[in-house]
Amino acid sequence: MSSTLPTSAPGNTTDTPAATPTRTKPGFHPEIEGLRAVAVALVAVYHIWFGRVSGGVDVFLLLTGFLITGSLLRMVENHGRVRFGAFWGRLFKRLYPPVGLVLLAVLATTWLWLPEPRWRGTLGEVLAAAFYVENWSLAFSAVDYLDRAELPSPVQHIWSLSIQGQFYFLWAVLIAVAGAVALRLRTRVRTAVLVVCLSVFTGSLAYSVVRTATDQAWAYFDLGARLWEFALGGLLALTLPSVRLPRGLRVVLGWVGLLALIACGALFDVSTMFPGYVALWPVGAAMLVLFAGTTGHPLAVDRFLTARPLAALGGVSYALYLWHWPVLIVYLALTGRSVATLPGGLLVLALSLGLAVLTRTLLEKPVNAFTTPRTHPGWAVTVVAVFLTPVLVVSLLWAYRLDTRDPITVTAENVADYPGARVLDPSFPASPVPEKPVVPSPADARDDLPHTYADECHAPLEQTEARVCEYGPADADRSIAVVGASRSAHWYPALREIADERGWRVYNLTKSSCQFSTDIPYTVDGQVYTQCQRWRENARQRLTSLRPDAVLTSSTRALPDGGERAFPGFADRWRQLAEVDIDVLGVRDLPRVPSDGASCVATREPDRCVFDPSYEHTPTDPARTLDGVPDTVSLIDLTPRVCPDGRCPAVIGNVLVYRDKSHLTATYARTLAPALATEIDRVPGW
Template identity: 60%
Template sequence: MDPSTPKPLVTRATSVTSATSVPDDARIKGGSGGFRPEIEGLRAVAVLLVAVYHIWLGRVSGGVDVFLMLTGFLITGSLVRSVEREGRVRFAAFWTRLARRLVPAAAVVLAATMAATYLVLPRSRWADVLDEVRAAALYHENWALARGAVDYLAREAAPSPVQHFWSLSIQGQFYLLWPVLVALAALAAARVRLPFRATVLGLVTAVFALSLSYSVSVTASDQAWAYFDTGARLWELALGAILALVVHRVRLPRGLRVFLGWFGLAALVSCGVLLSVSTLFPGYVALWPTGAAVLVILAGTTGSPHGADRLLTWRPLTDLGKLSYPLYLWHWPVLVCYLEVTGRSLASPLGGLGVLGASLVLAWLTHRLAEGGLDRFTRPAARRTPAWSIGIAAALIVPVLAVSLLWSDRIDRERAERAVEMAAPESYPGALAVADPALASVLADVPVRPDPADARQDLSWHHQEGCHVTLASEELVVCDSGPQDAERTIALVGASRAAHWYPAVHEAADARGWRLVSFTKSGCQFSTDTSYRDGVVFDECEVWKAAAMAELEELRPDAVLTSSTRATLNGERVHDGFLDMWAWLDGLGVEVLGLRDLPRLTYQGAECVESGPVDRCASPVSASQAETDPAAEADLPPNVTLMDLTDQVCPGGTCDAVVGNILVFWDHSHVTATYARTLAPAMEEALVEATGW
């Protein structure tokens, strides 16, 4: 054969494997018997991009998208050849072999991550990490993160050391779906006498088109959710499937293949630099890295000394490709622990090398011991049985699940015990100590409550009953308390930093016999301004605001209590839309009680207290609040009365993490429900003064 003649580019995996794991002999055979080691090099490039961008740049590279495409490429080829060889899909063999190959390494990393969580991470994060460990072990971490991505309060949390399992979860769900799809294609082809490969190609092309269309739509409307949505990512795997079915028919001149190889590699490496992957993907923009990887595969082994495959088949790179799966598993928890210990947001040049080096060592050990070492304990014949494969996977993953469940149960029991301690109000005066310095001086030496580990769950009845809706919801949930025939009705309306006042407002209203109606939504200011989130119109907020205005128009409360300013570390101001909304309420004959926004902190409340000492957990009011209330200087409608309780939360011009033995802020801007309840007397006094009722 003429060396310049392109060789067939059929790829044959020696075993079914994840795109981030490798075949037993680390070789991918071509249809003519040649090898395709450049795919191993492509894996290495992808995992290096993922690790380097995470460690030093704090960005997303597009490397994960390459892994998804390669998964579709390899798995589809394996399944199709299996059907052609045996006439059917051997479901049990397929799934158990995957479990044997993928679960041991994942179980080892998850177990180690739980140990590191206990040793390194603050207790306030333990419960969430354990929940995500179980989600990762059961391959639905992507959905756990999708729910968190649209939860404004969850968005404030530090990254989980297992959040990178989201892509492996999508792959796991793909492994369940794809054999069924191929089997259905085989059945359909036999029934209607169509070529099997053509039937599979038609089916996966339809999946590609539907998923890509959905992905473009949902990414435009809710990118945070779409990023983790299996349906919005499935087209990337289907693209690899299409390539697996047509690549052997592609005949390209060697010169063009040399160009495509380098162009694809350059496009892949530059993707994360030129695009904001984390805010744009997975819509059509994700065609950039996946398309780049397709070009590299189409280029194949060129035989040219100037081809990209010369680099991709370089022995150190292909050896790294063998470690791509365990390296991907290890790099993120190692990085999260390093950042927690050092207090950094990005790794230093030297520290990053340490993270990468440690990850490589752990990946090599995992590859040697967890991925292959267990086979030494059984006879060769037993290793090939489904029972052995599933037994090994279960023996490793079940203890991980059991430990995480037992640990979570212990956390819940301890949390319940701490709640009982709060029944001693004399030891936990909270804001009452601000009004009574003598009380502050004789406080008992008791632990801070709520415990930092419980802080994120320290929410009011308003939150627990769903009155406060998440980012993704557009539903208006109206909660009503107090006498229906009360002489006065107050409506609490706004975003999350209006909602955190609810316990104080509720107790004040209850003491006065007022009716309290409340409805709030995360990230949605009660303003006539169009709301934006991640650069696009926040449609859920716009729908919610329209419903809120309709409710107020029908309800006609005596007063609406809402935020009068927005305080951020960039300053404090009054939105024009606030003033317009207040003027609209004036037209309804409704009074407005404008409550000044609390300062935003320079620290995370619960985590700072836990890491101690508490004295360092302090932030000046001036870091985010203006010297004078901006609302007081605005041209206010006549129905507006301003209120300011900053001194009750941040006495003396400083926002301390703990006041009167109670944790004030659970994150950098939201007050715990426990502290808010101690604000009830101050809130009642302020409301009476503002309204004259």
């Protein structure tokens, strides 16, 4: 799963926290700003140099719950109710200006430096970030196999801001209800709020543990699976004032908490294990620091956390978090790297910090100074509109322009200009193919899918139902089923071309990351992929019922750790099909390429976008050495029509070959129909 990080919560602390360990008023915790500084530093360092996350998200969510619960409780105790307009208005007057600025900068850098294939997805995520629903956008894409190999968007990190924004709305309502119930029952508001925090903490943590175990990719961005961290912060806000610990113990707790927090990212793979019970580690570490509080001891952790450099970094932590991720993504896009070098990472960090300081000095402080005395909610709406409107206008107009372009399609009239794989046929005319714009456009490559995806015939990761879609005449003399993972599904357009010409019936029965085998132990984001196991058996039963004449499926698999294998489980499935008189057309898996061809073509001439396969084929098709392969299996190898002479061009015959690093574009797959038809015609009885 792609890496994402939390933002720092803007909270209700002073803008310039004290740099000394002296509490200036009850409930003030000067060490919080230093804790934010440590958290954002961990976030940036792990992102930039290690390509993973650190657990800082959980610290920020805990602190948000701690500060917001205290603020709402004081509001109810002082005014008898939650003043929704004042509360939300104050928050969003502080949140939106820097977010709006960063989103506008992302739009500009996307146009300047990111390749066209990234544009459409980035625009969608910018809109999601602007409306504070980026977490749900990522939750849906996290369980979509097509997005798994894609580089993160420049605004992916705003998922945590989205969760916080949703928390601000929900928590204000819950505290208001708690206050009303307390008034009705004539009990203390603090008691009612404590019950709310305990209830949310217990329910959300239980849900988080279960959801993380069954669908971690979704749980990572799920508000419901994260609410317990906010609620735990609320419990801490309610109970911390009454906690009295010996000074010596507090000194020890503070350092234990800080060191445990720093170690979290190194000990746990946060991106694949959180937010279940493992997230108790970073939030527990942060709680220890808060329990330690202000000790006044010269060797205590609070003396470190309230030092001026940490306090200054904590003051810009919100802006630094917002800037570091898009700066990093632009750096990676320009350098073609997946993780920064040491000098490159230092440049990213320095540039991000500089932008954060400028944002804090030239934007946040002036806006706060202007709006603080203007408490009417209308001012908050005005501020949001000023910084949101340009983002929406630019994003929507840009998206409209992309959607209304007239795409070039391959037709019978222009097939000579766009022969695709046909140009590799020995009988193809020797005259050179005229230079034409590449089809599909690099900007549209990721959407150039078999129509079975739009028909919802391709099962996503979590689905276990073996849904069959049927195409072609019901009384056809021949029928073939495309079965297996997405790298079986990308052959569908070629088969459909043949079927339409010959009047065959085609069934589609495919699922993301799920080969039609019996023995490949799949895991997804570190979790056993049980959905695949159930789907494969359901698919076998459906095929037994349908009885197609043949099944077209993958016969080998190009593995991420290098090489190509054919598993005994393939032969097991083929024997099961032979028992019910179903032939097998086993198509050899294609080499994967180390770079996104669409992005390369968007920035370079096509003849400069030729790749060595990142996962080499074995000298001999490994499916031919499998034991127990029945006579009903025919093996097909179309690799020479995709990677001729052992190299993989991004463009063949003016057609873009791969839509990502491992899947064919539907357009190119259709041009493979003559080659596939030739192979099928060699099968006895066909």
